[in-house]
Amino acid sequence: MKKICLLLADGFEAVEAAVFTDVMGWNQFEGDGNTELITAGTKDTLKCTWNFTVTPEMHIRDINVDEFDALAIPGGFEEAGFYKDAFSEDFLDVIKKFDKQGKIIASICVAALPIGKSGVLNGRNATTYNLNNKKRQKQLSDFSANVIADQSIVIDNNIITSYNPSTAFDVAFTLLELLTSKENTTNIKRLMGFIK
Template identity: 45%
Template structure:
């Protein structure tokens, strides 16, 4: 069983988190049945952007990295305090540990910022929210070689532009964890054009 850890940071976007829940869950039901997703955060209850709350399965301090195959990092809004937790030492250490153990890390939109903060994107290709140039400039200042593409993969790290890319990032992650053929099957069963 390949376990995926979904990191919920204060101010995260529910849509960007939900695509991982659904794609990994659909695989468990209709695909190769070899994935399961768990959530974690700095607290058991995490406020999302727009004011909804989520209850996590685990605290970051409970996580045993060796048990997981991948980490998913949805983005969020600064107005909802996303960056306050995104740059927390515990978040940085978690991301760095996943990378050091050669695990997949998939981020969506502003989820690239805590990934970059860990230092693992330094000198590598990546991207983030593309409709506000200042955000890509900020990511570049963190050592990332910005590519003007919706989804960028470099050294088992996936970054992407905006919420519209989220579901494709989840399918790509599933393809890396299982097989491209399995991911295409799940994608078709979910009603997406393969």
């Protein structure tokens, strides 16, 4: 069984978290059954960008990286408090521990920024939110990442980054393929109606 930690900060975008829960859930029931997703949060109750409230299954302080095969991080909005949580020492420490063990870290949109702030993208290829004057891509560059501005998904070794919410399902399917197989992922895409 491959276990994925879905790491949530206040102000995360629900749709970006939901793609991971749905793709891994579909795989659990309709695919090879070899994925389990556990939600972990910076607080006992989190508020999404648009005021949707979520209760994670575990607190960030209780994460044992050895028990997981991958980390998934949805992005969020500054106005909703995303960076306050996502740039916290606890959040950055989890990212560093997953990277140190070479485990997959999959992020969507601005979730690349805490990965960059943690230092693990220093000199590595990555991308992040690509619109609105490319402010977030400059911020990622300031964290010493080599920003690939015109590529929707960038994979550098064990880290997956993407450039806006439209990439969310593709990131989740990429993670599923890395954890299971191309054939299994193609089957899940077909069952979910993404391919015929």
